[in-house]
Amino acid sequence: MTFPSAEELFEGVRDRDRVMLARGITLVESAHADHRELAKDLLDACLPLSGKASRIGITGAPGVGKSTFIEAFASRLISSENRRVAVLAYDPASERTGGSILGDKTRMTRLANHPKAFVRPAPGKRQAGGIGGGTRQSVILCEAAGYDTIFVETVGSGQAETKVSDMVDFLMLLTLPGSGDELQGVKRGVMEEADMVILTKEDTHSPKIMRLEARRMKTALRLFPPKESDWTPPVHTCSAQEGSGLDIIRKELGDYEQLIRTSGYLEARRRRQIGSWLRETLDARLLDAVRADTRVNRLLEEYEEQAARHETGVAAAVDLLLKAFLEGGEGDDG
Amino acid sequence: MTFPSAEELFEGVRDRDRVMLARGITLVESAHADHRELAKDLLDACLPLSGKASRIGITGAPGVGKSTFIEAFASRLISSENRRVAVLAYDPASERTGGSILGDKTRMTRLANHPKAFVRPAPGKRQAGGIGGGTRQSVILCEAAGYDTIFVETVGSGQAETKVSDMVDFLMLLTLPGSGDELQGVKRGVMEEADMVILTKEDTHSPKIMRLEARRMKTALRLFPPKESDWTPPVHTCSAQEGSGLDIIRKELGDYEQLIRTSGYLEARRRRQIGSWLRETLDARLLDAVRADTRVNRLLEEYEEQAARHETGVAAAVDLLLKAFLEGGEGDDG
Numbered sequence: 001m002t003f004p005s006a007e008e009l010f011e012g013v014r015d016r017d018r019v020m021l022a023r024g025i026t027l028v029e030s031a032h033a034d035h036r037e038l039a040k041d042l043l044d045a046c047l048p049l050s051g052k053a054s055r056i057g058i059t060g061a062p063g064v065g066k067s068t069f070i071e072a073f074a075s076r077l078i079s080s081e082n083r084r085v086a087v088l089a090y091d092p093a094s095e096r097t098g099g100s101i102l103g104d105k106t107r108m109t110r111l112a113n114h115p116k117a118f119v120r121p122a123p124g125k126r127q128a129g130g131i132g133g134g135t136r137q138s139v140i141l142c143e144a145a146g147y148d149t150i151f152v153e154t155v156g157s158g159q160a161e162t163k164v165s166d167m168v169d170f171l172m173l174l175t176l177p178g179s180g181d182e183l184q185g186v187k188r189g190v191m192e193e194a195d196m197v198i199l200t201k202e203d204t205h206s207p208k209i210m211r212l213e214a215r216r217m218k219t220a221l222r223l224f225p226p227k228e229s230d231w232t233p234p235v236h237t238c239s240a241q242e243g244s245g246l247d248i249i250r251k252e253l254g255d256y257e258q259l260i261r262t263s264g265y266l267e268a269r270r271r272r273q274i275g276s277w278l279r280e281t282l283d284a285r286l287l288d289a290v291r292a293d294t295r296v297n298r299l300l301e302e303y304e305e306q307a308a309r310h311e312t313g314v315a316a317a318v319d320l321l322l323k324a325f326l327e328g329g330e331g332d333d334g
Numbered sequence: 335m336t337f338p339s340a341e342e343l344f345e346g347v348r349d350r351d352r353v354m355l356a357r358g359i360t361l362v363e364s365a366h367a368d369h370r371e372l373a374k375d376l377l378d379a380c381l382p383l384s385g386k387a388s389r390i391g392i393t394g395a396p397g398v399g400k401s402t403f404i405e406a407f408a409s410r411l412i413s414s415e416n417r418r419v420a421v422l423a424y425d426p427a428s429e430r431t432g433g434s435i436l437g438d439k440t441r442m443t444r445l446a447n448h449p450k451a452f453v454r455p456a457p458g459k460r461q462a463g464g465i466g467g468g469t470r471q472s473v474i475l476c477e478a479a480g481y482d483t484i485f486v487e488t489v490g491s492g493q494a495e496t497k498v499s500d501m502v503d504f505l506m507l508l509t510l511p512g513s514g515d516e517l518q519g520v521k522r523g524v525m526e527e528a529d530m531v532i533l534t535k536e537d538t539h540s541p542k543i544m545r546l547e548a549r550r551m552k553t554a555l556r557l558f559p560p561k562e563s564d565w566t567p568p569v570h571t572c573s574a575q576e577g578s579g580l581d582i583i584r585k586e587l588g589d590y591e592q593l594i595r596t597s598g599y600l601e602a603r604r605r606r607q608i609g610s611w612l613r614e615t616l617d618a619r620l621l622d623a624v625r626a627d628t629r630v631n632r633l634l635e636e637y638e639e640q641a642a643r644h645e646t647g648v649a650a651a652v653d654l655l656l657k658a659f660l661e662g663g664e665g666d667d668g
Contacts, residue, residue, distance in 0.1 A: 043647060043648070044647040044649075061396070271642045274642050275635075275638040277641075278634055278641065278652060282624065282655045282656060282659075286620055286624055286656065286659070287621075290617065290620055300609065304608050307608045308604070313377055313378040314377070314615055315374035315615070318612060321616045325616075326623075
């Protein structure tokens with residue numbers, strides 16, 4: 001894949017050219033070492049224009065209605081507040097083939113066609129801040145392109161959400177009432193990270209069930225220690241289909257943002273996020289380096305054979321591999 | 335936490351003492367550097383006794399009935415074939431607090447109380463082969479303790495299953511008919527890795543819906559390239575509650591095992607798994623080393639500040655950090 005120069009890409013992004021923004025995101029998502037310098041130059045150029053948007057994470061199990069919610073909520077921000085909204089749809093895709101069976105590209109089409117919205121579909125291999133990364137960089141590009149609200153969507157299971165809360169200012173956890181799935185699927189960590197819990201699809205459940213579920217969620221939330229932001233995560237019900245609940249959700253998001261701007265928490269949180277970004281990028285680069293180390297790869301094959309024959313233990317082999325890598329680095333430099 | 339000596343632990347495991355097996359697993363799951371040597375000695379002792387069991391992965395979204403299926407299937411293996419079954423329940427837990435809201439420890443209690451079964455509940459921080467690792471090691475310990483069938487349970491979303499297929503001989507994907515969730519939640523990668531797809535809870539759905547869903551799954555499976563094992567993954571329906579479908583699932587599992595033993599695929603697959611194990615352990619050790627590097631940590635704080643003030647880009651800072659680490663390693667050795 002070839003890209004325009006960093007200057008061209010930057011000017012395109014700055015001038016709010018969606019095609020250039022999309023190409024820029026493809027570039028910063030690329031795991032290719034060849035693209036690293038160009039991506040670095042583009043990011044360096046965009047960085048001064050970034051940092052002003054609301055960064056909102058949306059997490060929840062598959063099927064809770066994340067796309068529908070984002071579409072409704074973002075449309076509202078555009079129509080009543082004249083905002084410009086970008087959505088980074090996220091999808092922890094397969095390591096081997098990538099992507100879901102039903103293409104996510106077909107989602108949020110109404111929003112995607114709005115001139116004040118930019119919807120980036122789930123890529124094949126984006127990981128929330130891991131190797132290949134790209135979500136943090138994409139946020140910066142969207143901000144440089146003048147989007148003032150960025151939604152980062154993720155699937156609420158396992159480790160991904162901790163990472164998403166590491167890239168956004170506010171994390172909304174969407175869940176369905178009464179399904180029972182969330183009890184198994186939603187882990188403590190996701191709830192602990194959430195700044196708001198939203199029970200979706202209230203049009204399809206009785207008010208009583210919604211109230212019970214909301215109470216259950218509130219009880220669960222009280223089990224966590226107070227947040228560093230001094231914000232107490234509320235629980236709301238909504239129907240993205242019918243538009244109910246969106247007003248209060250919008251209002252509370254605004255309250256939160258005012259609170260964290262005033263208290264200095266926003267600045268502290270974003271600084272810490274840069275720390276995580278540095279740390280994760282360093283980890284990724286280090287793993288790239290060990291994977292590209294020919295001496296390590298040669299030894300690895302030898303030890304694989306020996307370990308398969310029980311001639312050496314895995315731990316002992318790894319000690320030797322680690323030593324070979326760190327010494328090999330020396331040799332290459334000298 | 336203190337542990338018995340490697341000899342005591344090994345003898346306990348070998349003599350099928352469940353308490354010692356549980357402690358051994360806690361040891362090999364431990365991410366503490368202090369426990370590394372002891373874990374290594376225990377594993378080295380167990381390795382010659384390992385490798386003979388059927389290693390079966392069970393994956394699927396939360397709520398599809400993995401625990402119920404394992405309990406029913408394992409009980410059947412014990413009662414009709416006199417097998418000894420170990421279950422490593424897996425749960426990609428929160429990075430921060432770990433564990434699910436409803437403790438998984440309460441699951442599979444009937445099976446757990448059977449003298450021929452060993453159920454290891456989902457630990458707080460086990461990851462499928464990642465940092466902290468422990469699942470592969472736990473399999474070896476269970477085998478050394480004489481369990482001849484090992485179930486490794488995982489949650490079917492995101493990247494975890496690729497790793498689980500990297501530790502087992504046979505991967506069963508459990509899914510619910512008609513929910514629609516699996517379309518969003520089950521990713522290509524999970525289906526591609528699966529050696530069998532099982533539609534659960536057939537007692538709660540009409541035969542027609544089960545047939546339609548089975549056909550849909552078969553069609554989806556045909557989209558993948560043929561497996562290296564020469565095995566064509568079948569689709570079955572079952573009700574763990576009523577026991578239906580378990581006979582054919584058992585029979586086909588047996589057919590598969592015979593096929594891969596005869597063809598040499600089992601040996602090749604396990605050897606490749608050792609390669610992945612080496613690779614992942616090396617990665618984890620390397621990340622531990624960079625995290626413990628005081629010079630890197632000091633620089634990281636400096637760069638975090640500079641990047642927050644837009645004085646340096648993240649990529650440039652990481653270049654310097656990487657250099658500092660690799661040179662620092664030199665310094666420590668010399």
